[in-house]
Amino acid sequence: MADLDKLDKNDARIPTVIADELHIVYRVNGAKTGKGSATSALSRIVKRGEERGVRKVHAVRGVSFTSYRGEAIGLIGSNGSGKSTLLRAIAGLLPAEKGKVYTDGQPSLLGVNAALMNDLTGERNVILGGLAMGMSREEIKARYQEIVDFSGINEKGDFITLPMRTYSSGMAARLRFSIAAAKDHDVLMIDEALATGDRKFQKRSEARIRELRKEAGTVFLVSHNNKSIRDTCDRVLWLERGELRMDGPTAEVLKEYEKFTGK
Amino acid sequence: MPDQAALLKTKVPLVSETTHDGGVAVSAAPSPDDGLSASELAAKYGLTVSGARPGLFEYVRQLWGRRHFIIAFSQAKLTAQYSQAKLGQLWQVATPLLNALVYYLIFGLILGANRGMEKSVYIPFLVTGVFVFTFTQSSVMAGVRAISGNLGLVRALHFPRASLPISFALQQLQQLLFSMIVLFIVACAFGSFPSLSWVLIIPVLLLQFLFNMGLALIMARAGSKTPDLAQLMPFVMRTWMYASGVMFSIPIMLKDKPTWIADVLQWNPAAIYMDLMRFALIDGYGSDNLPPHVWAVALGWAVLVAAGGFVYFWKSEERYGRG
Numbered sequence: 001m002a003d004l005d006k007l008d009k010n011d012a013r014i015p016t017v018i019a020d021e022l023h024i025v026y027r028v029n030g031a032k033t034g035k036g037s038a039t040s041a042l043s044r045i046v047k048r049g050e051e052r053g054v055r056k057v058h059a060v061r062g063v064s065f066t067s068y069r070g071e072a073i074g075l076i077g078s079n080g081s082g083k084s085t086l087l088r089a090i091a092g093l094l095p096a097e098k099g100k101v102y103t104d105g106q107p108s109l110l111g112v113n114a115a116l117m118n119d120l121t122g123e124r125n126v127i128l129g130g131l132a133m134g135m136s137r138e139e140i141k142a143r144y145q146e147i148v149d150f151s152g153i154n155e156k157g158d159f160i161t162l163p164m165r166t167y168s169s170g171m172a173a174r175l176r177f178s179i180a181a182a183k184d185h186d187v188l189m190i191d192e193a194l195a196t197g198d199r200k201f202q203k204r205s206e207a208r209i210r211e212l213r214k215e216a217g218t219v220f221l222v223s224h225n226n227k228s229i230r231d232t233c234d235r236v237l238w239l240e241r242g243e244l245r246m247d248g249p250t251a252e253v254l255k256e257y258e259k260f261t262g263k
Numbered sequence: 264m265p266d267q268a269a270l271l272k273t274k275v276p277l278v279s280e281t282t283h284d285g286g287v288a289v290s291a292a293p294s295p296d297d298g299l300s301a302s303e304l305a306a307k308y309g310l311t312v313s314g315a316r317p318g319l320f321e322y323v324r325q326l327w328g329r330r331h332f333i334i335a336f337s338q339a340k341l342t343a344q345y346s347q348a349k350l351g352q353l354w355q356v357a358t359p360l361l362n363a364l365v366y367y368l369i370f371g372l373i374l375g376a377n378r379g380m381e382k383s384v385y386i387p388f389l390v391t392g393v394f395v396f397t398f399t400q401s402s403v404m405a406g407v408r409a410i411s412g413n414l415g416l417v418r419a420l421h422f423p424r425a426s427l428p429i430s431f432a433l434q435q436l437q438q439l440l441f442s443m444i445v446l447f448i449v450a451c452a453f454g455s456f457p458s459l460s461w462v463l464i465i466p467v468l469l470l471q472f473l474f475n476m477g478l479a480l481i482m483a484r485a486g487s488k489t490p491d492l493a494q495l496m497p498f499v500m501r502t503w504m505y506a507s508g509v510m511f512s513i514p515i516m517l518k519d520k521p522t523w524i525a526d527v528l529q530w531n532p533a534a535i536y537m538d539l540m541r542f543a544l545i546d547g548y549g550s551d552n553l554p555p556h557v558w559a560v561a562l563g564w565a566v567l568v569a570a571g572g573f574v575y576f577w578k579s580e581e582r583y584g585r586g
Contacts, residue, residue: 015308020301029490066304092314093418094584101313102305106421114415115336119343128339131332132420163346 016187016218017067017090017107021099024060024082024089024242059085061242062099067235069104072219074233074250076226076257082242083222087189090220104217107187108133112180118165122153122175125164129179143182150208151178152201174201181208188216226254316581319574326423333426337434359442362397363390363449370510379515383453384547390449391544392509394442395537398435399475400500405431406479407486407493410583417584424583425576428483432476436468446544455546463543471536473565477572484576487583507533512552529554532564 060082067073075083088094091107115132116125126147130140151174153159153167164172190209206228213219213232223229229236229250236253238246246253299307317325326333345354366389371382380388409428410417417424443464451457486492506528508516513534517525528534539561541548554560 015304015310018301018305018310088418090313095314095582102310103313104310108421109419111419114419117339117343119346120339124339128335131335137331
């Protein structure tokens with residue numbers, strides 16, 4: 001608390017992310033009517049409409065906030081309230097329908113799942129995942145052993161040279177986390193990544209996330225676990241139906257949120 | 264460079280990270296920034312719009328920075344294709360070989376499309392045509408799905424989106440290189456042995472790759488907006504294949520039709536690259552089978568489509584995540 005006040009006095013509150021009246025709309029093809037038959041699709045084409053056969057999902061509605069360097073911000077809200085969408089918009093991965101997001105540097109999501117291929121060996125996935133996150137070949141080479149050791153994949157035999165489809169779901173999740181956590185980020189966003197693997201691995205990943213937080217300027221954390229929010233965040237944004245319902249210190253917002261969810 | 268500025272600024276508030284634990288009140292303390300609008304505040308601290316499209320040259324630079332990813336991704340896709348099969352990577356060569364066999368059976372033996380050509384020319388002629396056209400065809404098909412089929416990747420990680428279509432075109436190029444092994448065997452089996460003219464294969468492949476990459480970029484943007492193209496394109500591609508003389512010689516087949524039809528067909532890029540490859544590879548397929556200015560046309564198509572496709576794709580860069 002004291003250090004933050006000190007920062008305020010020095011006017012050192014440097015914004016890292018500014019969201020200005022942000023709206024995000026998903027467009028879903030072929031979901032306009034309940035019926036998915038060919039005839040109904042044809043009649044949609046024949047009938048004139050604004051955008052035929054496309055249903056819009058307004059996932060984030062006019063969210064504004066400013067985050068500052070050194071903050072760890074939790075995002076809470078019920079399922080489908082727009083938390084992950086908001087993170088992706090901040091990262092610049094989803095285009096805004098209206099409004100703007102300004103960021104300092106390149107915010108990145110912690111996660112590399114989509115780049116990995118189940119048919120490839122763990123070894124090649126480490127390299128592919130690293131390259132996909134923008135690491136250089138040398139960086140990956142230097143960190144390769146660290147990643148493999150961290151994942152603990154090789155604790156029960158030489159699994160890293162087997163295709164990832166042969167891994168148990170827990171093993172795969174551990175490797176994915178280890179690859180994703182190998183890179184340092186400016187603005188780091190974590191989307192419920194804490195709950196992978198067994199107890200031992202969870203402890204290790206929590207420690208790694210604390211490390212990453214030290215390196216990063218600002219951290220965003222999406223979680224349904226109020227305890228992990230309380231442990232890591234000093235500010236919380238509460239989203240409900242795509243709207244920002246509350247924005248404030250962790251204790252205050254969580255109290256209201258728990259009242260709301262009836263805990 | 265915003266990155267350097269960011270690094271300098273990081274030092275100040277790190278202290279706060281280590282000392283606190285539990286909830287810390289972040290009160291909106293009065294500060295000189297209070298009256299500023301979002302855009303003014305952003306401008307003051309040098310923040311940039313997230314997900315904005317970089318300039319064309321900056322984009323090329325970023326893409327170059329991702330060259331290792333592009334190559335690794337294409338190779339990974341190629342390997343993953345046959346990793347479940349017992350014969351494994353042997354299918355890289357077996358698939359084109361079987362393809363060539365089927366076409367030979369139908370067009371060589373049953374339909375007898377080899378009008379006006381020796382058998383020793385027709386078989387390599389046909390196989391070359393099939394392989395070279397397949398290269399373009401699969402680049403287009405992969406291009407259509409490059410963005411729409413990889414939305415998960417696009418919504419999770421930052422990289423110049425052009426990496427995807429380029430990577431898919433590169434995958435098809437590597438696939439073709441495997442097919443070339445079969446092609447060399449077929450050519451030798453029918454009496455066309457390696458000669459100096461085989462060196463021409465390299466520039467032909469290079470030009471066709473440029474052309475295909477441009478097509479893949481165009482199709483990737485179109486396919487991201489209209490995924491239905493994935494259903495439509497097979498028909499377009501088949502029409503294009505039959506119009507390009509994959510299994511027959513255009514000038515011989517269209518002898519008694521007006522000459523402009525044959526000219527148009529022969530100058531279409533697919534026919535140009537096929538003919539050049541045949542000319543380079545097959546002894547009995549001389550330059551009299553090529554349309555005039557064939558190299559200039561081949562280069563023209565490659566540069567036009569590659570540059571045009573790249574700019575066209577880049578123009579929509581910031582919108583690819585929407586799906």
